[in-house]
Amino acid sequence: MSEVTRMSRRQFMKTSALAGGGLLLACHLPFGILDAAATGEAGFAPNAFLRIGPDESVTVIVNKSEMGQGVYTSLPMLLAEELCCDWKRVTFQASPVAPEYNHTQFGPIMVTGGSTSVRSEWERLSLAGAAAREMLVAAAAQEWNVDPGSCRAKNGNVFGPGGKQLSFGKLAAKAAKMRLPKNPQLKSGAKILLGKPLHRLDSPTKINGTAVFGIDVTAPGMLTAVITRPPVFGGKVKSFDAVKALAVPGVKQVVAVDAGVAVVADGFWPAQKGRELLEIVWDEGEGATVSTPAMREEYARLSATPGMVARKDGDAAAVLSQAKQRFEVEYEVPYLAHATMEPLNCFVDLKQESCQVRTGSQFQTVDRNAAARVVGLKPEQVILETTFLGGGFGRRACTGSDFVIEASQVAKAVRQPVKVIRSREDDMRAGYYRPMWYDRIAACLDDKGMPLAWHHRIVGQSIIAGTPFESGMVKGGIDDTSVEGAANTPYAIPNLQVELHSPRNPVPVLWWRSVGHSHTAFVMESFLDELAHAAGKDPYQYRRKLLAKHPRTLKVLETAAKKAGWGKPLPAGHGMGIAVHESFGSFIAQVAQVSLDAKGNIKVHRVVCAVDCGRIVNPDTIKAQMESGITFGLSAALYGAITLKNGRVEQGNFDTYPLVRMQSMPPVEVHIIASSEPPGGVGEPGVPPIAPAVANALFAATGARLRSLPMTADKIKSALNKG
Amino acid sequence: MIIFQVNGKERRVDVSPDTPLLWVLRENLGLSGSKFGCGEGLCGACTVHIDGIPERSCVTPVGDVQGKKVVTIEGIPENHPVKKAWLVQEVSQCGYCQPGQIMSAVALLKKKPKPNDADIDSAMSGNLCRCGTYGRIRRAIHAAGGNAAVKGGDKS
Numbered sequence: 120m121s122e123v124t125r126m127s128r129r130q131f132m133k134t135s136a137l138a139g140g141g142l143l144l145a146c147h148l149p150f151g152i153l154d155a156a157a158t159g160e161a162g163f164a165p166n167a168f169l170r171i172g173p174d175e176s177v178t179v180i181v182n183k184s185e186m187g188q189g190v191y192t193s194l195p196m197l198l199a200e201e202l203c204c205d206w207k208r209v210t211f212q213a214s215p216v217a218p219e220y221n222h223t224q225f226g227p228i229m230v231t232g233g234s235t236s237v238r239s240e241w242e243r244l245s246l247a248g249a250a251a252r253e254m255l256v257a258a259a260a261q262e263w264n265v266d267p268g269s270c271r272a273k274n275g276n277v278f279g280p281g282g283k284q285l286s287f288g289k290l291a292a293k294a295a296k297m298r299l300p301k302n303p304q305l306k307s308g309a310k311i312l313l314g315k316p317l318h319r320l321d322s323p324t325k326i327n328g329t330a331v332f333g334i335d336v337t338a339p340g341m342l343t344a345v346i347t348r349p350p351v352f353g354g355k356v357k358s359f360d361a362v363k364a365l366a367v368p369g370v371k372q373v374v375a376v377d378a379g380v381a382v383v384a385d386g387f388w389p390a391q392k393g394r395e396l397l398e399i400v401w402d403e404g405e406g407a408t409v410s411t412p413a414m415r416e417e418y419a420r421l422s423a424t425p426g427m428v429a430r431k432d433g434d435a436a437a438v439l440s441q442a443k444q445r446f447e448v449e450y451e452v453p454y455l456a457h458a459t460m461e462p463l464n465c466f467v468d469l470k471q472e473s474c475q476v477r478t479g480s481q482f483q484t485v486d487r488n489a490a491a492r493v494v495g496l497k498p499e500q501v502i503l504e505t506t507f508l509g510g511g512f513g514r515r516a517c518t519g520s521d522f523v524i525e526a527s528q529v530a531k532a533v534r535q536p537v538k539v540i541r542s543r544e545d546d547m548r549a550g551y552y553r554p555m556w557y558d559r560i561a562a563c564l565d566d567k568g569m570p571l572a573w574h575h576r577i578v579g580q581s582i583i584a585g586t587p588f589e590s591g592m593v594k595g596g597i598d599d600t601s602v603e604g605a606a607n608t609p610y611a612i613p614n615l616q617v618e619l620h621s622p623r624n625p626v627p628v629l630w631w632r633s634v635g636h637s638h639t640a641f642v643m644e645s646f647l648d649e650l651a652h653a654a655g656k657d658p659y660q661y662r663r664k665l666l667a668k669h670p671r672t673l674k675v676l677e678t679a680a681k682k683a684g685w686g687k688p689l690p691a692g693h694g695m696g697i698a699v700h701e702s703f704g705s706f707i708a709q710v711a712q713v714s715l716d717a718k719g720n721i722k723v724h725r726v727v728c729a730v731d732c733g734r735i736v737n738p739d740t741i742k743a744q745m746e747s748g749i750t751f752g753l754s755a756a757l758y759g760a761i762t763l764k765n766g767r768v769e770q771g772n773f774d775t776y777p778l779v780r781m782q783s784m785p786p787v788e789v790h791i792i793a794s795s796e797p798p799g800g801v802g803e804p805g806v807p808p809i810a811p812a813v814a815n816a817l818f819a820a821t822g823a824r825l826r827s828l829p830m831t832a833d834k835i836k837s838a839l840n841k842g
Numbered sequence: 843m844i845i846f847q848v849n850g851k852e853r854r855v856d857v858s859p860d861t862p863l864l865w866v867l868r869e870n871l872g873l874s875g876s877k878f879g880c881g882e883g884l885c886g887a888c889t890v891h892i893d894g895i896p897e898r899s900c901v902t903p904v905g906d907v908q909g910k911k912v913v914t915i916e917g918i919p920e921n922h923p924v925k926k927a928w929l930v931q932e933v934s935q936c937g938y939c940q941p942g943q944i945m946s947a948v949a950l951l952k953k954k955p956k957p958n959d960a961d962i963d964s965a966m967s968g969n970l971c972r973c974g975t976y977g978r979i980r981r982a983i984h985a986a987g988g989n990a991a992v993k994g995g996d997k998s
Contacts, residue, residue, distance in 0.1 A: 187936030187973045318932055325937030326928045328875015328915040332938060335874040343869075368858065386869045387878075388861045460879050460887060460938040460972045509877070509938030510972050543880045739932055743978075747935055750974025773884040773970060782963035784976040 163291035165251045165299060167219040168198060168244060175275060175288035177204045180212050182220035183240070184231040184481045185321060186511030187747065188802045189740040192319045193237055194244055196736050200312045201248030201305060204287060205275030211320055213505045216483045226591075228484040232516045232630070234703035234800020237736055241798055249303035251294070258293040259285050316739035321507075333479040333506045334540060336466040341536040342371060344529050345390045347397055348379040348549050351406030351766030352625040356380060356399060363396035373397070376528040378521070378549075383533050387540055406625050407766040411555065414624065414763075415451065418557035418578040422449065426576050426618035427596045430606040433614030435561075438572035442563035446653060450560070450642040452828045454761035455553040455631055456776060461509020462546040465526035468536040469494050474501045476523060479508035481516035489520035493527035512751070513630035517551060518586035521627075544771040552761050553631030554580040554601075556638045560646055568654025569664065570647075572614035577602060579638070581621040582628045596621075600630065604639030604702060604807065609672055610647065610665040626763065632751055633806035636702040640807030641756075641814070641828060644698035648815040649824060658815060659685050659697050671731050671796070672699055675708040678729035678790055683710035690714075693724065694820025698811035704799030705732040706792075709749065711785075711812040714820055719832035721757060721817060723785040726809065731792035732799040741801050742789040748805020749787050754778040756810035758829050846907045848873070849917030859905025864888045866904045867914060875915035875941045879970070886969030889942035890914045896949040898968075915941035924948050927986035935973035943969045947983050956987045 164170040170178040179195035191211040199209050214220045220229050223239045252272045259277035260267035262285065270279045275287050287294075324330040349355065359380050361373035369389030374381050380399055384390035439445055465478040467490065474494050480486045480503065487503040494501070508515055517523075526539040541549065556579035565571040581598035583589055592598065597619055599606075606617040631637060651661035659680050666673045676699045680686075685695060692714045699708035712725045728745045735741060758777040762769045770776040810828060818824050823838035845854050848871060855870050862881075867873040867890070876899055879887035883898035890899045891913040918925060924947050934940050943966070950957055950965035957965065962983050971979070 185936075189935070318929065319934065321937070322929055322932065322934050325934040325940055326915075326925050326944060327918075327920065328873070328941050330937055331874075332877075334878060335868075337872075337874075386861075386865060388858070388865045458972060460877075460885065460936065460970065462878065507938075508936060510936045512972075540878070543882070543885075743932065743935060743975075746977055747974040750976065751972065754972075772880050772882050774882070778970050778972060779974075779976075780970065781966040781976050781979070784974070787977055 163251070163254070163295045165254055165295070166247045167214070167217070168247045169202070169251055171251070171287050171291045171294075173288050173291055175205070175208050175286055177202070177209045177287070178212050179209060180214045182214040182229060183236040184479065184505050184508050184511065184515070185213075186231070186479070186481065186508035186515070188236065188744060189319055189737065190231070190236045191321045192317065193736045193740055194240055195320065196312045196317060197237070197241055197244040198248040200310060201245045202252050203272040203274065203306070203311070206312060206317065208275060209320065216487050216503045221484070228482070230483070230485070230516060231481045231511070232513065234705075234802040234804065238704060238798050238800060245305055246303050249305050250300050253300045253303055254294045254297040255287055255290050257297045258290045262290070262293060313736055314738065317737055319740075330507050332461050332509045333466065333477065334461055334464045334509070336477045336506060336538060338466070338468060338536040341466070341538060342383050342385060342533060343387045343390050344381045344383040344537055344539045345387070345394050345542065346376065346379045346381045346525055346529075346539060346545065347394050347399060348545065349401050349403065349406070351403045352409065352550060352627065353404050353406040355402045355404065357402045358400045360398040363398070364393035367393040367396065372533055374529060374532040376525055376532070378525040378528070381529045381532070381539070383529065383537060391542065403766065409625060409766045410764050411454070411762045414555065415557065417622065418555070419449065421578045421620045421622060422557055422559035422576045426578070426620040428616065429597050429602040429619050430615060430617040432612070433572070435572040435574040435614040435616040438614045439561050439563055439574055442572070445561055445563050446650065447559075447561045448646060448649065448826055450558040450645065450826045452556050452638050452641060453759070454555045454626065455755055455759045456547050456761050456770070457510070457512045457514035457551070457631055458547065458776060458778065459508075459510030459512060459514055462541045462543055463514070463522040464538060464540045465522045466536070466538040467526045467530035469527070469530040469534060472496070472500060474527075474530075476501060476503040476527070477506060478503070478523060478526075479506050479511070479515055480523070481508070481511050481513070482520070486520045486523040489524050490527040493524055494531050512632040513634070514551060517629060518583075518588060519551075519627065521549070521551065543773070547771055547776060548768040550627035551629040552626065553637060554582060554628040558642045560642070562646070562650060564650065564654055568656055570610070570612045570650055573612045574616045575605060576618045576620065577605060578620040578622065580624065580626070580628045582630055582634070584621060584623065600635045602639070603635040604700060605643055608643055609669040609701065611668065632748070633702060633803040636700060636803070636807040637752070637755070640698065640700040640702075641810040644700065644808065644811030645814050645826065648696070648811070648818065652818070657686070662697070662699060671706045672701055674792055675699060675706045675729040675731050678792060679708035679710045679727050682729065682788065682790055683712070683727040685710065692820060694816045694818070696812045696815025696817065696819055698808040698815060700804070700807040702804045702807055704797070705730060705801060705804040706799075707745070707804050707808050709808040709812040711809065711816045713813055713816040715835065719836055721813065721830055721835070723753065723783075723813060725785050726787045726812070727790070728787060728805065729790045729792060730801070730805070731794050731796070732801050732804070733794050733796035734798045735791065736798075738791055741791055744801040745789040745805040746787045748803065749809050750779050750784060752806040752809035753784075753813070756813050756828055756830060757783075760829055844904055844908050846909060847911045849913055855904065857904060860903045862900050863890070863902040863904045863907055863912070864899040867899060873914050873916050877938055877941060879939070884970075885939070886946060887939050887942040889945040889969065891945060891949060894949070894952070896946050915945060918944065918948060922948065923986040924951065924982070927982040931978045931982040931985060933975050933978040933982050935975055939969060939971045943971065943979055947979070947986070950983065951987055957983060
């Protein structure tokens with residue numbers, strides 16, 4: 120059931136029909152333009168997302184990549200709710216790459232990102248299920264020669280007058296001959312599946328080792344390659360000597376590719392051993408001059424100069440120039456690696472007229488087209504299969520398709536099925552990071568202590584500039600992902616100015632779970648906390664006042680505070696911090712309770728999270744995603760930093776880039792706000808509030824205000840000494 | 843020739859003895875449930891049992907397991923209490939680290955059938971999870987150990 124589809128859509132249709140197990144016919148929304156029903160021997164596949172077999176199987180074809188967020192369950196739930204099938208019969212299948220599966224909002228590409236899977240597919244999958252249900256009902260009505268209005272579908276059967284009953288499987292062949300409804304009607308009344316904490320359909324395969332991730336892909340005659348990359352970004356191979364590497368038993372070939380030098384072997388280990396013996400002369404170029412401390416100085420300098428204006432309300436500069444008391448601070452956050460547990464990898468099998476790519480991609484159309492360009496085939500000649508992803512976090516939606524391009528180049532050179540695997544060090548050092556950011560803010564308060572002016576400059580690389588998405592996503596010089604969460608702050612500040620500098624440098628940057636919000640929430644929510652304390656006010660009450668016109672933000676804030684017991688006495692040395700942030704259509708507040716351990720490190724004792732993500736599909740998935748976002752954000756808040764010295768990334772593995780472990784993970788409580796609002800995302804929005812919640816709690820516990828991530832013992836000590 | 847037992851069956855492999863056990867399992871024996879995460883014994887995704895002890899197969903040369911008994915995730919029965927608890931608690935997210943987590947948990951429960959939180963911290967501290975399933979792993983281990991305080995998933 121979990122097997123990824125290994126066929127192109129064309130093959131898929133043909134095979135399905137031949138197998139008599141159902142026929143898949145693609146359709147485009149709106150449903151009104153559908154002109155022909157699918158017909159099959161015995162099965163029924165009214166649209167690109169559903170196949171019903173004569174054996175009662177219900178297969179939902181999922182066009183989103185499964186990387187932990189549960190789309191192989193939540194998306195089938197949306198369709199099954201309207202289909203009225205038996206949930207126990209539902210299985211999932213990864214969709215091939217085809218226009219039918221393109222994102223409904225992001226243009227003509229198949230992509231999983233922006234916490235949009237449920238939001239963007241809710242309507243389409245509901246309608247797909249409703250249309251199929253109506254056809255099954257019509258088939259039964261015709262069979263019984265009764266009015267379809269006298270029949271109804273329930274739990275995988277159609278029921279008619281006088282106790283008549285036929286199962287979906289038995290109706291499938293006939294249903295396939297029914298007219299596709301132009302205007303399928305959604306059910307009314309109580310939901311059967313939606314809102315229930317159903318178990319994930321993919322869990323059984325994930326606990327017995329049978330789930331196929333990209334790294335598990337294999338094929339007869341497959342070779343395995345590793346690539347030695349330049350030590351600095353933008354470096355090139357000048358020359359190399361592969362004699363010693365080729366002498367390692369199992370090493371087959373050594374080939375130069377754009378990314379570096381690939382050692383191709385009959386397994387990972389010989390490839391690794393071979394690469395250690397490579398002798399490469401690099402042309403390091405400009406990349407060798409890049410160092411993060413120097414970059415930070417440059418960013419600090421830029422932050423003192425006017426940038427592009429992303430938001431202007433009132434006149435912050437003028438008000439600040441008259442202010443009796445100004446609060447002026449700098450905040451900074453480092454580069455961060457995605458560090459998916461499964462290192463990047465990609466399988467490519469290039470034939471004369473076709474090419475098969477099997478990998479954990481979030482960016483299928485872009486990656487497939489990139490592979491096609493490399494191997495010199497048309498995109499439709501390249502079949503990209505999406506495996507399970509051992510974590511994504513944006514890394515597998517790479518604007519540069521780096522891991523697919525390098526594997527395609529190796530495949531082109533060796534002309535044999537080949538899988539390129541990155542070692543952890545390759546994965547961590549080859550780039551694509553969350554950008555490093557430097558913020559400078561000046562603010563002043565009114566006579567009641569509330570913010571009167573807020574002048575904010577943000578400095579950091581654009582993740583979009585220089586990519587094919589620049590023309591669509593950078594407006595008037597402003598990359599919205601650089602200022603999201605700051606330029607659109609909900610806080611009522613009469614004089615607000617947000618400016619942006621987007622310096623360029625050779626370090627590759629990319630969206631990283633929660634994108635710009637991962638940085639702006641820390642800055643906004645920490646500095647707001649500072650202002651509350653400066654005004655002598657309770658930071659929770661201070662926020663409430665500023666959010667009076669934002670009921671959903673206010674509600675999660677109040678819920679988190681209440682559930683956490685805000686204001687109640689805490690053990691000695693403990694402090695509580697609160698933060699609230701809207702992102703990806705959802706509203707999240709978190710309260711963290713912290714203290715310092717004997718070594719001066721932050722110990723997080725508890726996190727309480729309130730989430731309003733609108734109408735919900737699966738509450739347990741939402742809880743899991745909040746827990747997940749908090750863990751991911753906590754690793755960044757406490758430990759995460761990628762630094763460069765002489766162009767070289769100083770971290771390489773989990774000893775130098777630590778993540779939260781079992782013993783450092785606090786209990787997390789999640790409270791979901793009941794809501795009938797449109798659905799919001801859940802994959803990313805749990806991340807942004809945790810760093811400021813912890814930073815604010817640290818201040819409450821110790822008086823140390825950290826304006827720089829990660830919050831290490833050294834920084835805390837130095838902040839305490841400054842006192 | 844290196845001869846050892848995997849999941850109860852004798853296996854013979856003709857590879858360089860310095861090859862990490864992980865890659866022999868994955869590439870020579872077709873057991874890809876044990877995962878590669880770090881290659882340094884830092885993340886635990888490759889955890890298997892060697893003569894009953896949880897070990898990191900990515901840093902264990904296959905030459906060292908000559909004559910020994912190796913158990914991988916594929917050798918844990920489907921009805922094992924740990925696997926069942928993992929499903930009830932709905933632990934998995936991306937799932938990549940879970941085979942290693944389960945192998946560590948199975949070994950812990952064998953040694954200590956009713957572990958407390960400190961036991962869990964200590965036994966599981968070598969297994970990273972980037973998705974953040976630690977809380978659920980803890981509950982699943984308690985549940986598998988028959989801790990009466992944990993019943994079913996923490997569902998809303």
